[in-house]
Amino acid sequence: MTPHSITPEALRRQARDGTFTSHTSGYCSGFVQTNLVVLPKSWADEFFVFAQQNPKPCPLVAWSQKAGDPIVNVENYAIDIRSDLPGYRVWKSGELVSEQNDVSEYWQDDFVSFLIGCSFSFEEALIADGLDIRNISQGTNVPMYDTNVACTPTERFHGNVVVSMRPFVPKDAIRMIQICSRFPSVHGAPIHFGDPAAIGIHNIEAPDYGEPVEFRTGEVPVFTACGVTPQAVIAAAKPPICITHQPGKMLVTDIPNSRLAVF
Amino acid sequence: MTPHSITPEALRRQARDGTFTSHTSGYCSGFVQTNLVVLPKSWADEFFVFAQQNPKPCPLVAWSQKAGDPIVNVENYAIDIRSDLPGYRVWKSGELVSEQNDVSEYWQDDFVSFLIGCSFSFEEALIADGLDIRNISQGTNVPMYDTNVACTPTERFHGNVVVSMRPFVPKDAIRMIQICSRFPSVHGAPIHFGDPAAIGIHNIEAPDYGEPVEFRTGEVPVFTACGVTPQAVIAAAKPPICITHQPGKMLVTDIPNSRLAVF
Numbered sequence: 001m002t003p004h005s006i007t008p009e010a011l012r013r014q015a016r017d018g019t020f021t022s023h024t025s026g027y028c029s030g031f032v033q034t035n036l037v038v039l040p041k042s043w044a045d046e047f048f049v050f051a052q053q054n055p056k057p058c059p060l061v062a063w064s065q066k067a068g069d070p071i072v073n074v075e076n077y078a079i080d081i082r083s084d085l086p087g088y089r090v091w092k093s094g095e096l097v098s099e100q101n102d103v104s105e106y107w108q109d110d111f112v113s114f115l116i117g118c119s120f121s122f123e124e125a126l127i128a129d130g131l132d133i134r135n136i137s138q139g140t141n142v143p144m145y146d147t148n149v150a151c152t153p154t155e156r157f158h159g160n161v162v163v164s165m166r167p168f169v170p171k172d173a174i175r176m177i178q179i180c181s182r183f184p185s186v187h188g189a190p191i192h193f194g195d196p197a198a199i200g201i202h203n204i205e206a207p208d209y210g211e212p213v214e215f216r217t218g219e220v221p222v223f224t225a226c227g228v229t230p231q232a233v234i235a236a237a238k239p240p241i242c243i244t245h246q247p248g249k250m251l252v253t254d255i256p257n258s259r260l261a262v263f
Numbered sequence: 264m265t266p267h268s269i270t271p272e273a274l275r276r277q278a279r280d281g282t283f284t285s286h287t288s289g290y291c292s293g294f295v296q297t298n299l300v301v302l303p304k305s306w307a308d309e310f311f312v313f314a315q316q317n318p319k320p321c322p323l324v325a326w327s328q329k330a331g332d333p334i335v336n337v338e339n340y341a342i343d344i345r346s347d348l349p350g351y352r353v354w355k356s357g358e359l360v361s362e363q364n365d366v367s368e369y370w371q372d373d374f375v376s377f378l379i380g381c382s383f384s385f386e387e388a389l390i391a392d393g394l395d396i397r398n399i400s401q402g403t404n405v406p407m408y409d410t411n412v413a414c415t416p417t418e419r420f421h422g423n424v425v426v427s428m429r430p431f432v433p434k435d436a437i438r439m440i441q442i443c444s445r446f447p448s449v450h451g452a453p454i455h456f457g458d459p460a461a462i463g464i465h466n467i468e469a470p471d472y473g474e475p476v477e478f479r480t481g482e483v484p485v486f487t488a489c490g491v492t493p494q495a496v497i498a499a500a501k502p503p504i505c506i507t508h509q510p511g512k513m514l515v516t517d518i519p520n521s522r523l524a525v526f
Binding site: 173174194195198263 | 433434436437441453454481
């Protein structure tokens with residue numbers, strides 16, 4: 001079984017067994033992968049509001065129906081949030097305290113889980129359309145940047161949008177905007193293109209996260225709101241405890257990517 | 264009755280009577296206005312092919328069902344192509360030979376009429392969404408430019424795409440791309456933004472048609488394929504006879520603009 005053809009259920013089972021602990025990029029092609037955020041209910045209620053009013057950086061794909069329940073049902077599969085991801089991070093008061101393959105020992109009866117859309121879904125749609133995604137063709141992590149664009153804050157959650165950046169010639173950028181507009185639950189249309197300084201980015205060669213990518217003749221940078229935003233916002237808010245996925249070790253669901261298209 | 268509230272049928276009747284001979288911009292808001300091209304059948308068959316393979320500059324909204332019939336039925340209204348527009352141009356072998364309010368005397372029993380989408384429809388949708396359309400807020404004709412982007416030619420019809428240009432900040436350009444993508448029969452998504460030289464435009468201050476518009480801080484030019492393209496292509500092909508509308512004196516139909524939205 002190749003990484004592409006393994007089923008999401010089989011991959012989650014291997015993650016649960018502890019036999020799959022690697023990055024999920026390139027696995028289970030065609031299916032939605034998500035970021036994970038787990039918060040105590042006293043913080044989760046406010047996070048729902050934050051997500052609702054910041055849908056581009058924080059698009060919710062699924063969430064717990066009942067606080068404390070470690071099972072989230074997605075497409076008729078019961079996903080055990082404690083064990084079905086290949087890697088987790090445990091945060092206390094905004095500090096990373098542990099990396100785990102299983103977080104059962106940290107589970108609390110007030111935990112609420114959030115599955116947040118990830119760029120893998122729209123990148124797959126762009127590649128299928130014939131566009132070159134530089135971070136993928138280059139084999140590097142997408143470049144990401146802090147901006148001066150403020151999220152709409154709640155009482156405890158506030159901060160600026162973090163963006164990922166992909167270079168395109170304008171013709172391809174227009175097509176990219178069309179395709180990404182169809183996928184609001186994986187960050188939707190970009191928020192900016194062209195002059196980086198207009199959104200507070202002063203050196204496009206030096207991303208704040210990930211790695212720089214090559215620009216070719218005529219290409220302009222296109223900036224998309226990024227799932228790193230809620231992670232940074234939560235870290236800054238310092239909840240007593242929070243669990244997230246390890247970067248790149250995503251939750252693989254059985255939702256077909258095409259299902260996220262709104263038209 | 265104000266220009267906005269006059270019905271398309273009433274305006275066409277006044278045009279037929281010879282009592283309305285002015286520009287149609289701002290009249291019958293909410294309804295589709297179109298460019299007109301009338302060609303003999305021996306040229307019209309090829310023009311159908313040209314339009315099919317160049318849908319962005321040459322989007323067909325309606326056409327004659329039978330050569331020679333001066334009536335085109337649109338939304339259950341019988342439009343008399345010979346008289347229902349406020350102004351016509353008659354071309355022979357690519358030369359303008361006459362401007363008329365009625366072209367009955369030129370009508371031939373092999374004429375085929377083409378109604379071609381016009382930017383008024385998408386501009387109305389953009390304004391409704393809160394965007395500033397500079398040529399409208401400035402009260403001038405939209406700037407248009409010859410480009411080096413070739414139309415897909417047929418045997419006798421060939422030439423480069425003519426574009427209209429509207430300035431937007433990138434955030435509004437992204438929204439403009441989304442909205443215009445919904446309207447493929449009025450030129451659809453833009454074909455380029457940013458560097459004018461990339462499509463062969465060397466002086467943005469000096470449009471080839473229309474008037475220049477002001478750029479404000481952070482705005483980039485956004486270029487949309489324009490209905491002047493088929494007029495230029497036809498003039499260059501020099502058919503023995505061709506009838507078009509006079510610039511700005513469009514055919515006003517009873518099609519609601521929203522009907523042109525594909526989603």
